[in-house]
Every structure is written in structure tokens, then in C-alpha cells.
Amino acid sequence: MAAKPGIHSGGSKLLFESSDWNFETLSRTYDAIEEVALGDLHLDVYPNQMEIISSEQMLDAYASIGMPLMYRHWSFGKHFVNEELQYRKGRRGLAYELVINSNPCIVYLMEENTMAMQALVTAHAAFGHNHFFKNNYLFQQWTDASAILDYMEFAKNYIARCEEKHGLAAVEAILDAAHAVMDHGVFRYRRTPRLSFERERERTRERQEYEERSFNDLWRTLPERKDVPADEETEQEVLERKRVLKLPEENLLYFLEKNSPLLKPWEREILRIVRVIAQYFYPQRQTKVMNEGCATFVHYTIMNMLFDRGRVSEGTMLEILQSHSNVVFQPDFDDPRYGYMNPYALGFAMMQDIQRICTEPTAEDRDWFPGMAGNGDWRGTLLDAWANHRDESFILQYLSPNLIRKMHLFVLADDATESEYEVAAIHDERGYEKVRSSLARNLDVGANQPDIQVVDVDLRGDRKLRLQHTVHEGVLLSEEARDATLRHIRRLWGYDVSLVGVDAQSNAVLYEVSAEEA
């Protein structure tokens, strides 16, 4: 196909024509995409490392939760046999690419992809996801992209060494238990920065100096209070104990790692490894819609720009659009294909909507989004959104009535005790706010996970670890899994563990279970 006349008279020739790829067309295409991504969209990315892999290797990567290096554990084998079977039976296709939040950013491309697909996934992963990883505040705060690969290397070797030293079974038991509380092994909020070693020493020295200065031997002669029985704790002491242990603590893995009385040093280190990995993936779980939306929006925009400039053929574009529309397909709720809200579809639609609001706002948009409506700078607005939001806040901030109408979103109130759902809100004037806040809450990982915290432990008495589950909206825990998980926690703690379910509103105790020595 001839290039469109008039546009880019110099470089206006096709990047590739055949559907087979080779390394030359790959890098030529990469360069063209990079030009658009950095020049037109002003993306800011880590350097990319593109790796071509086969389908078997993709399956391997799936099974080790997407990391190129992973310690060995049977649960990965279990996931592997599952993925493998699904794939062999043709029930599920493999992803076209896989991208790792690291610096340099590792992008896996499947060898089976056609050249058009390679171009698409390069734009999607190497620029869309990559930009998001580098710029989103959650990733910046919680993950260290340049260190993760080295850390995984360390983790893998460390656990392998532990297996040699302490036996497979012992390591497996610790990992099993750690995996059980992995979801509760993340910090959700920034903690006060730990004092550096020098500062800490400085402080101890200052305190000592003060004590020396204010030493008065007379204090020693004061009689002790006699009216309080020695073994009964005062409220003061309880508070003091909680302060020292920094209770309540929602990061169960962290608490166990630091305070479990019985764990050996290597066991603590393994807990730490699992915790670090959980924390590393936590931002990804919180930004599914945004991350995928960003990558989808980026590949769609870039490929269209390349097409407009005559760098890709109509045939290629058709293939790309076909694949793109598969990705962003959102079946209706009554469609048998409906499974869940497709994060690609929602994210992409919202970002397109933001683009529209910036360039062609309606009166309604001006009401709802006075800040950005008609500002004309959709690139800047999106870059800002990508950098400063997670799914929940992104939906709360940017989901427009227009999109709610377009997707016909509605809210079903579901009370487990009733036999009917109630339609709580639909896409009308009265419903927009409700739809928006409900969707935001549904996408809030923190709110969807059981709220379980360590509330107390008596380190001098029976050493019983007390956990509290704050029950929101009456949603309890699955009992079987709960009891099994408690047993795992008990193994890590070494002494009895109890879990109390407390209603968030009434503070009423709903249930109390404990895992005791078998």
C-alpha cells in the first residue's frame, strides 16, 4: 500500500509488510513506536529489555507469578499444571506478552505473535505498562524496580540454601504458612521512616547523657507502691505493651517476622522474602483498571498515529483493531460470557472519555469536571491521572455520567439473607454518584480484603496472639479457609492464636475462634 501523500513526506514508508517478524523489523518498529510514545505522548519509561520466548516459557512464567526468577514451591507447580491443562485443551489462550516492573523493564514477547501483534504488544507493554510502572505513585512508593530482579535472585538462592541446610519439609512448612497470610503481609500506609543507625545511636547517647545529668540518688529511697497486686496488669501497662509492639498491626507477616517468639533467623528471613514479594505486587493489584487502561489507551493511540502517518498498512491495522476490540470487549451482565468487569474495557473507556472531556466537553462535563473540561490538554491530564491515582480514587475522580450511560452501569444491592437483589441505582441523574462510589469501593483492594489485625499479645503470660477481624457490612469469613489459615498462623507464632470477629458499627463480638495446639 502506498503511503498517504502529504504526511511525513520523508519517513513515510511501511515499517513492515509481511506478517512474519524478524529482529530487524522488530527494532525498526520499536524505534517508530518509541518516537511516538516519547515525542507525542510524552511518556517517560524505563529502558526496555525485549525478550522473545516460546509458549512453554510463557507457561513457566505464568506459574511463577510472572517473575523471571522465583524460589521453588509446590504451589507454583500446582498453578503450572492448571495453566498447562487449560492451554493444551484450548480453553484459554496465552497472553501475547508479559511485562515485569523492573529497571530495565523486561518485556516478554511470544514467538507465535505475528508482526502486527508484536507491534501492538510493544506499544502496550514496553510503553504503556512501562510508563505506568515508572510514574504511578504507588509503584514509586512501594516498589524498587531496579532492585527487584536482584532481590528475587537472592530470594531464590537463599531459599534453596535453606532447603539444603534445614530440609525440604521444614522450608516448605514455613512457606506454606507464609503464603497463607501473604495477603495480609503488605503495608497499606506509609510508616514513619525508620531512623538510620546513626540517628538511633545519637538518640541513645543523648538519653544517656540526660539521665546522667539528672541522676539523683535520692529517688532510690522512695518506698514502692503496695496497693497494686504485682501480677495484675494496669491499663497503663497494656497501653505501654501495645505501644512497644506497635499494635494494632495489620501486616500480619511483618508482625510475625519481628515478634514471633520461636522462629529461627532463617525462618524470619523467609517470612520477609514472602512479605517483600507481596508488597511488590500490591500496587499492581490496586491499579488493575488503570494499569491495563493506560497500556490499552497507549497502544491504541500509538498504533493509530502510526497508521495515520502511513507507517503501518491497512491490513496490519485491521488485525490490530480486531485484537484490540477482543481485549476491550465487555459483555453485558446477562450475557453468558459475563464474568466480571473487564479492567481493560473500563480503563480504556475511561481514558478515552477523559480525552473527550478535555477536547470536546459537553455542558454536563463542565458541571462535573470543571477542572479539566475543555482544557485541551488530554495528554497532560492523562499523565497526571496515571501518576497520582489508584483504581478506587481514579474511578471516584474520573468516572463520568456520560460513560455510566454508555456502559449502562447499574448497582445491585445484595443482602445475603434475602432472596432478591435490589436495584440500588442506574444510569440516571439520581444514580450517577451511587454507581461511581459503589464501583470505586468494589475496586478497592483494601476494602475487599478481610480487615484482620493483630490487637494484642501477652508476651509474659500465655503468649496468646489475639487477632481481630473487623466485620464490615456483616460479611464474615469462609470458615474452613479461616480455620486452616489460623492453623498456619499458629505454626508461625508458636503459641495459641485467637481470632475475634467484631462488628465495625456496633462493636459486638460476632464470633471467636482459636487455633490451639493440636
Added chain:
Amino acid sequence: MPNYIDRRLNPKDKSLSNRQRFLKRARGELKRIINDRVRTGRISDVDADQTVPVPARGTSEPHFQHDHETGQREHVLPGNKAYIAGDRIRKPQGGAGGASSDPSDSGDMEDDFRFVLSREEVLDLFFEDLELPDLVKLNLKEVVSFKPRRAGYAISGAPTNINIARTMRNSFGRRIALHRPSRQDVEALEQEIAKLDQQPGDKVKERLEKLREELDRLNRRRRVISYVDPLDIRFNRFEQQPLPNANAVMFCLMDVSGSMGEREKDLAKRFFVLLHLFLKRRYERTDVVFIRHTHEAQEVDEETFFYSTQSGGTIVSTALEEMLRVIQERYPSNEWNIYAAQASDGDNMSEDSRHCVAMLDQEIMRLCQYYAYVEIIDERESDIFRATENGTSLWRAYRIVAERWQNFQMTRIAGPSDIYPVFHQLFAKQSQKGS
């Protein structure tokens, strides 16, 4: 321009060791599943890839998760058609309806999947349960054919086997060692003689004389030291290498007369499964011939063998006759290793038992590698029968055969737990006697 790395040639089986760890963990449960399959499935199915569900016990990964049957929640769904706020919709029965799944549902435990165990893994599990650690190493006496194989050189042999290269090398060495004059030397001498012959003079004559003498000496030496001496000759040596017969046929003989109930047949079947697998692991090709008999015998397929019923009296010798017929027709014993396993409850007419003994003695035992007789007895009888020499008519008759033939084994099975020990005993004994 980015860094493109071709990883396709990197090792693929990164997950293999994780997979093995998983199987190890699920071992107990998988074993139970496989054993169930063996009992209910077809014999040959055991020896194939098996799709098994992932056992929940031991391989679940519990974590705190919400119970979706409790509390209040809100779902946001796309594609509203006709609902308005306040509408009430009946919940789909059975829970897992379209509307009830929201994003937080999908990440939950997906333990309910099946996966494929390879044939080797299945056999490992199966044999492990039966604890047949070194069964494959056990030495069954087998018919061997021979195949000549090159094995170095010999100094004697047929002329067709002369190894020219080796022979010439020997001859060359000997010629050098003994200073055999070469043809060139002789020719040079002859030429010089011819040249001198033309010239006159005494001095020349004297020299000519000397040269002729020398030529005579050389020629004599060439005659004495032959070019190729019998000593040099080497022959390719061939060794008759025993070639294990790669084909095996197993005859499964079973009494299906009225007295054989489900229990008896099940026990017999398990025994046959083991034997079949054992042979299949050892031989490239294993045929199985099923012969069932009442008062008459017929060759049947596996399905009929195990599942269809037939009533009638019991004449064991008919099965042996049928077996002989099949052997003569299809399995010449010089090409096939013939194994036979017979299962019966032991009821037979004493007349016929004697006939059976005669047939085994005179014909069948000569053809067979191995003949195992398994008598399935009532569990209540097991205490009475196990130790004593007494038994059913067939048992007593077969004891005569067992004494005469080393490769005839007989034993009794009362329950499923007996099968492995009996199986092991049957083959272990064989190896001891054979070695």
C-alpha cells in the same frame, strides 16, 4: 533501539521441579485415585496418561477470604436493559449465576481443576502403592534368540570374514621387521645390471658378478619372506549375542462359572492388571489374550472377559486347550515369550483336574515362560487353607505340576491386600530359583 534477547533456546522446563514437588505433595491422594481407576477401569487404561482432579487435601492454599453467603454488598454491572432504581430481582438459584459474580469473586480458590498425569507418573504411583521397588530388575527366564555381533579379531575363521586392513597392517609390520627387499630395490638392481651388461671391461664384469649375486640373494629373500604370511591374517570375530525376545504374550485365563462372583472377578482382575503392567514395562510389545471358561472356553475381548456373565459348569481343561490353540495359531513360542496367569476358585471335576495336569506337563509348560495359578478363596476360608496342603481339587492337582516345573507358581488370594504380596512372591521366587 532496545535490547532484544532471544530466549527461545533457554531451558524450558523451569516449572518441572515445582510440578514434581506438587505431585509429591499430592501423592497420597493421587495414589488413591489411581488405585480406584485400576479397580474400575480397563486394564490397559492404567498404562496411559490419566486426567485426574487436583486433590484438595494437602494441596489447598488457604487464606482469609470473605464468605459470599454472608452480609451485604453491592455489585456494579454493565449492560442494564430495563431496570430502574428500586426494582427487585430474584437471585439465581445455585449461587453461581451471572449476576452474583463480581471482580472480587474471580480471584478465589480455583482448586477444582483437573490435570494430566503422564504414563510414567501413573505407573510410579501405582507401583509405589504396591511397593514393587525392583520388580523390573527381577530376572524372568526368557527365550532368547541370538544375533551375531562384531567383537574384535580372531586368527581363525572363514575366508569371507578376513579383515583386509588388519591383515595388511600385520604383514607390513612383519615385512619391515624382517627386511624383506622391496620390489623397487630389486628393479633398481636389475636396471643397473642391464646397464653394466652393455659395458666391457674386467672391472665391470667383477662388479656385474657381485650385483648378480646380490640380486639372487634378494630374490631368494623375497621368496622366503612372503608378502602375506598366514601369520598375518586376521578374521573379523563375531560373538553370538543373546537377544532378549522383545515380544510377550500374556494369557489371562479366568473361570467365570457361577461360583465366581463380583468379588472374585475383581481380585482376579487386579492381579491381571499388575501382570500386564509388569510385562509392558519389560517388553516392547505385549499382547494380552483373554480366555474365559465355564464348561467350555472361548477367547474374548477385555470387556467381555471382565463384565459379561455366563453360567455353566466348570471344565478347566477347555481353557488350556483354547490357549494351546491360540499359541499354535498366532504365537509360536520361538518368537514369543508366553506367560499365562490363571485365576479360578479352584472348583473343578477331579477327572478334569488330572487331565489339566497332563496337558500342562506334556505341552503347555514347555511353551510357557511362566505360569501362575491364582486361586481366589473366600476370606473365611483363608485361615484354613493358607498353610495347609489341602485345597480344592484343582489346587491339589496343580501341586504335582508345581513340584515338577520351576516356572509354575501357584498361590491363593483371599482379599485385595493379598494381591501385592502374592504377586511379589510369585516373581521373587522365580528369580531366586532362576539365578
